[in-house]
Amino acid sequence: MKRILTILLTIKKRTGTTLSTVSYLLLTVLCSLLTIHCSAQLHGQAKIDSLLKDLPKQKEDSNKVNILYRLSKEYKNNENPNDGLKYGLQALETATKIGWKKGIARTSLTIGLCHWRKAEFSKALECFHRCLPLFEALGDDQGIVNSNINIGLINAETNNYAEALEYYDRAIKILKRTGDKASLAIVYSNIGNVHRSKNELPIALSYYHKAIKINQEMGNKIGIAINTGSIGAVYFDEEDYSVALSYYEKAFNMFERLEHKRGIAVFGGNMGTVYQHQKNYPKALEYYFKALKIDEELGDKRSEAITTGNISGIYYHQQNYTQSIAWDYKSLQLAQAIGNREVEAVDYAGLASNFVGIATHPADKSKVSIDLELPEAPFLPDTLIPTGRKALLDKAVTYYREAITISKEIGSLNQLQNFYRELSYADSLRGDYKNALEDYMQHVRFHDSLFSIDNAKKILQQQMKYDFTLKEDSLKLVNAKKEKAAALKYQRQRSYTWMGFVGILALAIFSIFMVRNNKLLGKEKQRSDDLLLNILPEEVATELKNTGITTAKHYDNVTVLFTDFVNFTQASESMGAQNLIDELHTCFKKFDEIAEKYNIEKIKTIGDAYLAVAGLPAADPKHAENIVNAAQDIVAFMDDRLAKMGTERTFQVRVGIHSGSVVAGVVGLKKFAYDIWGDTVNTVARMEQNSEAGKINISQTTYELVKDKFTCKYRGEVDAKGKGMMKMYFVS
Numbered sequence: 201m202k203r204i205l206t207i208l209l210t211i212k213k214r215t216g217t218t219l220s221t222v223s224y225l226l227l228t229v230l231c232s233l234l235t236i237h238c239s240a241q242l243h244g245q246a247k248i249d250s251l252l253k254d255l256p257k258q259k260e261d262s263n264k265v266n267i268l269y270r271l272s273k274e275y276k277n278n279e280n281p282n283d284g285l286k287y288g289l290q291a292l293e294t295a296t297k298i299g300w301k302k303g304i305a306r307t308s309l310t311i312g313l314c315h316w317r318k319a320e321f322s323k324a325l326e327c328f329h330r331c332l333p334l335f336e337a338l339g340d341d342q343g344i345v346n347s348n349i350n351i352g353l354i355n356a357e358t359n360n361y362a363e364a365l366e367y368y369d370r371a372i373k374i375l376k377r378t379g380d381k382a383s384l385a386i387v388y389s390n391i392g393n394v395h396r397s398k399n400e401l402p403i404a405l406s407y408y409h410k411a412i413k414i415n416q417e418m419g420n421k422i423g424i425a426i427n428t429g430s431i432g433a434v435y436f437d438e439e440d441y442s443v444a445l446s447y448y449e450k451a452f453n454m455f456e457r458l459e460h461k462r463g464i465a466v467f468g469g470n471m472g473t474v475y476q477h478q479k480n481y482p483k484a485l486e487y488y489f490k491a492l493k494i495d496e497e498l499g500d501k502r503s504e505a506i507t508t509g510n511i512s513g514i515y516y517h518q519q520n521y522t523q524s525i526a527w528d529y530k531s532l533q534l535a536q537a538i539g540n541r542e543v544e545a546v547d548y549a550g551l552a553s554n555f556v557g558i559a560t561h562p563a564d565k566s567k568v569s570i571d572l573e574l575p576e577a578p579f580l581p582d583t584l585i586p587t588g589r590k591a592l593l594d595k596a597v598t599y600y601r602e603a604i605t606i607s608k609e610i611g612s613l614n615q616l617q618n619f620y621r622e623l624s625y626a627d628s629l630r631g632d633y634k635n636a637l638e639d640y641m642q643h644v645r646f647h648d649s650l651f652s653i654d655n656a657k658k659i660l661q662q663q664m665k666y667d668f669t670l671k672e673d674s675l676k677l678v679n680a681k682k683e684k685a686a687a688l689k690y691q692r693q694r695s696y697t698w699m700g701f702v703g704i705l706a707l708a709i710f711s712i713f714m715v716r717n718n719k720l721l722g723k724e725k726q727r728s729d730d731l732l733l734n735i736l737p738e739e740v741a742t743e744l745k746n747t748g749i750t751t752a753k754h755y756d757n758v759t760v761l762f763t764d765f766v767n768f769t770q771a772s773e774s775m776g777a778q779n780l781i782d783e784l785h786t787c788f789k790k791f792d793e794i795a796e797k798y799n800i801e802k803i804k805t806i807g808d809a810y811l812a813v814a815g816l817p818a819a820d821p822k823h824a825e826n827i828v829n830a831a832q833d834i835v836a837f838m839d840d841r842l843a844k845m846g847t848e849r850t851f852q853v854r855v856g857i858h859s860g861s862v863v864a865g866v867v868g869l870k871k872f873a874y875d876i877w878g879d880t881v882n883t884v885a886r887m888e889q890n891s892e893a894g895k896i897n898i899s900q901t902t903y904e905l906v907k908d909k910f911t912c913k914y915r916g917e918v919d920a921k922g923k924g925m926m927k928m929y930f931v932s
Contacts, residue, residue: 404434435447469487469510525580549622857884857902862878912929
């Protein structure tokens with residue numbers, strides 16, 4: 201299975217992916233206002249005991265509501281959302297009875313948080329929507345902000361990203377007005393998480409850096425550590441594990457200096473996740489057990505359940521199914537104790553995967569070797585693991601169906617598409633092909649609805665890879681023929697060596713000719729190399745010269761520029777052919793100089809259009825900024841030229857810009873051309889078509905990357921051909 205949630209979920213069996221708990225820490229910090237320490241749980245229990253003692257003395261008034269509300273909040277913070285709900289509902293009932301709106305609003309918010317801790321997202325969202333208008337009527341800015349943030353978080357959790365960003369934006373407007381920088385930094389981090397979930401990693405990074413900047417201004421070391429870890433999570437998503445590990449380690453060390461145990465546990469666990477992906481299982485276990493020890497000290501049952509699940513995943517990879525089942529079973533017990541249905545579903549699926557593992561690989565092996573005293577496996581009932589292949593597979597199917605039932609109850613579509621796939625596999629092993637097919641169709645249904653965009657991207661990448669493989673094979677075939685011809689020629693030359701003095705004389709003459717010719721060839725080779733560098737990026741040209749082929753590559757973070765001349769056809773009719781060519785040459789020569797100035801790769805000209813890209817073949821964190829700077833220089837050059845020469849002798853230019861991912865490589869066997877493909881190229885063409893003379897039109901994606909660097913005017917949503925309504929901006 202794959203990593204499918206950012207908070208509580210760890211699907212770790214079939215591919216061994218584990219949970220990165222950065223978002224979980226962020227949410228915990230948000231709810232506790234960055235004040236969680238190792239003594240918090242004991243202090244919370246003392247407060248609970250005191251409140252329970254005072255409760256029977258209260259009348260049906262606001263004092264009773266306050267005590268019930270505080271009990272609900274403390275139980276929620278102590279990872280006991282069931283009791284939190286119990287007292288929260290009592291508080292809500294009393295507040296409603298006495299007509300106390302502030303009490304209704306506050307208790308509704310806490311009840312929502314309790315539902316959230318139980319992964320009951322729809323119920324949580326209902327509570328937050330109920331309390332928001334009450335806080336607005338009361339003019340309670342903090343309550344309004346908390347409600348908007350929580351609504352945003354739930355929407356992000358359930359993949360409603362547009363809704364999440366809308367409510368975060370509402371919170372930001374209030375926070376900027378009130379000057380609450382601490383909460384503003386947290387909201388920026390949460391926005392970064394949304395863009396990370398959407399795989400818009402450059403935008404995610406920009407928001408994490410915004411959060412870091414605010415936290416640095418405030419001297420908020422905990423916030424800086426969290427944001428540092430979030431940046432590591434971006435590189436984790438990019439599968440750049442060495443860089444991810446360096447950021448996680450920085451965050452881990454920061455929390456160690458702060459003696460912040462929860463942070464140490466979270467980022468220790470994240471380091472374990474990276475080591476697991478690097479298949480360094482001993483190191484992964486070392487950090488998981490460090491995190492688990494702190495989880496147990498803090499009494500954090502939810503984090504403990506996640507960590508034990510990750511430990512189970514390590515043993516699963518080692519085919520040590522008995523150990524894996526033991527840790528999964530412990531995670532299940534923890535999840536059931538705190539009422540977290542989402543983790544419970546994952547654990548049922550984990551147990552089922554282990555049963556399938558035993559049925560298909562009966563030998564229970566252990567490949568873990570580590571110089572570390574490992575804790576004993578948790579208690580495992582003898583009756584938990586069935587005997588015999590049929591019984592194991594039957595039990596696996598039962599547990600997968602239990603996981604699916606829970607996921608349906610809590611509305612977790614992400615889990616459903618994975619669980620149905622695993623259930624289909626288990627049914628096929630049992631020979632129940634009818635149910636296997638039905639289960640797989642359910643998997644496809646949920647998978648397509650959730651990941652259609654991701655699928656399209658992967659299909660494009662695969663198609664491009666296939667196309668370039670064909671071209672590379674053609675190049676190899678051509679080279680092979682040339683090599684064969686050269687070998688035959690050499691053999692023929694050797695066959696004439698018997699020709700005595702005549703041959704020697706001919707060879708001498710030929711040698712003199714070759715010396716002279718080699719000098720000419722050297723000059724021609726240099727000229728050829730210069731020409732090749734003129735049409736291909738240097739590293740692509742080097743690869744082509746060294747190997748005879750080039751490999752297509754996918755680039756996630758680039759910005760593409762597309763220019764076009766306004767009324768070019770009409771202007772060309774009045775200018776004459778030679779004047780037209782001369783003017784195009786002058787303009788495009790200047791465009792090339794501007795591109796070189798800003799480290800931009802020119803791709804090609806298409807008639808009167810000019811296509812260029814920043815961020816490839818070498819990555820450039822300023823790709824969007826550089827492209828916009830270049831576009832401004834281009835517009836300024838053309839405006840100045842138009843003012844001097846008039847519309848009869850030159851053109852007006854319009855520019856479109858969009859950021860995203862592309863596939864880049866060389867096409868052709870005789871006339872090489874370096875080109876780019878992908879939806880980003882189609883979108884930038886729409887940006888240019890919807891631009892105006894002398895204007896730079898950018899997409900929403902580019903705007904998010906450059907809005908702090910340039911003045912932009914929102915144009916609203918414009919109908920782009922083939923793309924639908926798109927938000928666009930003019931750069932001033």
